Amino acid sequence: MRRQSETLLLVPLLPIFLLGMFPMLLIGLLGFFGLIIFGILLVCVGLTLALEAHGEFNEEIIVHGFARGSERATQLSHLHAATRSAVLLDLAGIALIAAGILGFFWAG
Template sequence: MRRQSETLLLVPLLPIFLLGMFPMFLIALLGFFGLALFGVLVACVGLASSNEAHDNFNHDVIVHGYARGSERKARASDMHLATRLGLRLEAVGAAMVVTAALGLCYAG
């Protein structure tokens, strides 16, 4: 029986590596400014996630009307869960921007 090469196991991970390379190069090449830019991008993702959750909830209410109490509570719970995730991403993005600003002040 012929043994397969271990490099075939790494082939599915190649796209993840290639996508993850860009932010690392951004931070490495631009320094604190790159960290701040990456923080702004993370905060934008948080805002988009929160807006999408509200959009989905409003769409369900407008298209399907008000549902029974249990279904409405489940939809509202999903919206609140997605909104909390968006708020966490916004907080992480803001922390990255503040960290970059402090690093720029102390290193510069």
């Protein structure tokens, strides 16, 4: 039985490493200020996600008009799922901003 190289395992993980490199460099080079910037970016992503979900819901209502109950329930379910994930991103961003501010004043 031939043993495969471990480098083939690392090839699919390369894009994840490249995407995760930016926040780590931001935090490492800028310190607590980088943590605050990363938190602000997370809040912006959460707000964008919520606004896009509401826009898609409104577009569905405007374009297709009044839908049956089951279709409306599906649309509302998608809206609530997107809104919940947006709220979690907002909370994570606010926590990072608070941690950055507290760290800046505590360590600085």
